[in-house]
Amino acid sequence: MDREENYICRCEEVTEEEIRAAIRGGARSVQEIKRWTRSGMGICQGRTCRRLVERILAEELGLSPGEAEPSSFRPPVRPVSLDSMDGSKE
Amino acid sequence: MERDTRPAVVVGAGPAGLCAAIELKRAGAPVLLMDENAKPGGQLFKQIHKFFGSQEHRAGVRGIEIGKDLLRESLDLGIDVRLDTEVVGLDPNLKVWAVEGRRRSYTLDASRVILATGATENAVPFPGWTLPGVMTAGCAQTLINVHRVLPGKRILMVGSGNVGVIVAYQLIQAGAEVAAVIEAAPALGGYGVHTAKVRRAGVPMLVRTTIVRAEGNEGVERAVISEVDGKFKPLAGTERTLDVDTICLAVGLTPSIELASLAGCRTFFVPELGGHMPLHDEFMRSSVPAVYVVGDIAGVEEASTAMEEGRLAGIHAAFSMGYLDSGEMERRTADTRRRLRALRQGVFGAKRFTAKERILAEKEKECP
Numbered sequence A: 001m002d003r004e005e006n007y008i009c010r011c012e013e014v015t016e017e018e019i020r021a022a023i024r025g026g027a028r029s030v031q032e033i034k035r036w037t038r039s040g041m042g043i044c045q046g047r048t049c050r051r052l053v054e055r056i057l058a059e060e061l062g063l064s065p066g067e068a069e070p071s072s073f074r075p076p077v078r079p080v081s082l083d084s085m086d087g088s089k090e
Numbered sequence B: 001m002e003r004d005t006r007p008a009v010v011v012g013a014g015p016a017g018l019c020a021a022i023e024l025k026r027a028g029a030p031v032l033l034m035d036e037n038a039k040p041g042g043q044l045f046k047q048i049h050k051f052f053g054s055q056e057h058r059a060g061v062r063g064i065e066i067g068k069d070l071l072r073e074s075l076d077l078g079i080d081v082r083l084d085t086e087v088v089g090l091d092p093n094l095k096v097w098a099v100e101g102r103r104r105s106y107t108l109d110a111s112r113v114i115l116a117t118g119a120t121e122n123a124v125p126f127p128g129w130t131l132p133g134v135m136t137a138g139c140a141q142t143l144i145n146v147h148r149v150l151p152g153k154r155i156l157m158v159g160s161g162n163v164g165v166i167v168a169y170q171l172i173q174a175g176a177e178v179a180a181v182i183e184a185a186p187a188l189g190g191y192g193v194h195t196a197k198v199r200r201a202g203v204p205m206l207v208r209t210t211i212v213r214a215e216g217n218e219g220v221e222r223a224v225i226s227e228v229d230g231k232f233k234p235l236a237g238t239e240r241t242l243d244v245d246t247i248c249l250a251v252g253l254t255p256s257i258e259l260a261s262l263a264g265c266r267t268f269f270v271p272e273l274g275g276h277m278p279l280h281d282e283f284m285r286s287s288v289p290a291v292y293v294v295g296d297i298a299g300v301e302e303a304s305t306a307m308e309e310g311r312l313a314g315i316h317a318a319f320s321m322g323y324l325d326s327g328e329m330e331r332r333t334a335d336t337r338r339r340l341r342a343l344r345q346g347v348f349g350a351k352r353f354t355a356k357e358r359i360l361a362e363k364e365k366e367c368p
Helices: A016-024 A030-037 A050-061 B015-026 B063-077 B137-145 B162-173 B192-200 B258-263 B303-320 B326-343 B346-366
Strands: A007-009 B008-011 B031-034 B080-082 B085-090 B095-100 B104-109 B112-115 B119-121 B134-136 B154-158 B177-182 B209-215 B222-227 B240-243 B246-249 B253-255 B267-270 B275-278 B291-293
Touching (some): A007 A050, A016 A030, B008 B015, B008 B085, B008 B303, B015 B031, B015 B063, B085 B258, B112 B258, B119 B137, B134 B137, B137 B162, B137 B246, B154 B162, B154 B209, B162 B177, B177 B209, B177 B222, B253 B275, B258 B291, B267 B346, B275 B291, B291 B303, B303 B326
Parallel strands (some): B008 B031, B008 B112, B031 B080, B112 B291, B154 B177, B154 B246
Antiparallel strands (some): B095 B104, B119 B253, B222 B240, B267 B275
């Protein structure tokens, strides 16, 4: 590991540099950064990196942290094995 | 009024969720309490320190004892508690998607949903933070107080808020040495009582200081720290190295709003309470009227306020389902609201009170 390499999304191994590059390349939301770099698409689904990506985004765009478009979510919000889904209803 | 017989589903069995479920059950409403963990109680069972506040807020009682009392009460009432059950989805029609034991997935229709999903610890990235030995303070607290495993021998605590100083002290009690508590802000952030205990134990408390990187081969062997300028940027020439095997991060919490967001609850940014959180009214109702938010998801505060918020929502949900009349609802919530107001006083409390008022005002403005 490069000593100065700074990982933001640990699950998908996306570095701070890659996220900044995506924003400089035109990404304007956490959503777009995610599609560009895969940050937040790993097993924790962004639970660790979401806030970090939001902060970098606000920083790069010169916004206050509340102004950057917040992350969106979709189910399942936790990793779920395919076998558990046999369609049963309670 | 006809009673709604579909269950109220409470997600999260921490202090807020337990209190909500207790109030619902007491009113005679059908309730299901779900929690992803093997044991209920949320973070309460890790809190071996005594709580503050007045007598009626159980000041001087340890969190773990409060947890035991709530559990006993919920068992006595016969609440249906589903453990090892993750709620992984929720839609605006209140269809709840749950997965039990990571094996059985099912959905059910709720009449009300009370989200008591808590908060997630923040991280701070620096080169080397992926090394084994870097963890959040809550993780270290779980290791020592629940699993009774010491995460390391010599620890650096990053962050001097209550979580940082409380966990630093508990790590010392558990037999570790805390090399330093560092704080990027110009002043320490925790309550004086907790901070003083760490200080008396001889731990250096360094303000205007940040972590620059972690070094080591198989795991953390050293932490490089540095002073920061007014914009929190490291100051050249102030770096120094601490020999530590563990770095704990206590840099705040973010409300866990995933399910609220899926249900369509509108959010609002309140930095002093942890970031984006669902708007709510004085009864903890979100912008989706059948969805309530209580505890840290509704703004990061403390177990004591979380319990009162849980009670408020539980009572109001039981009323809205037809199990309490409005007089009874008013009577039961009056005390809760008074206690909640009392908890939001003092230097730290007043700041939270003002922030909460902003959430209520925004809710009133955006979705009256």
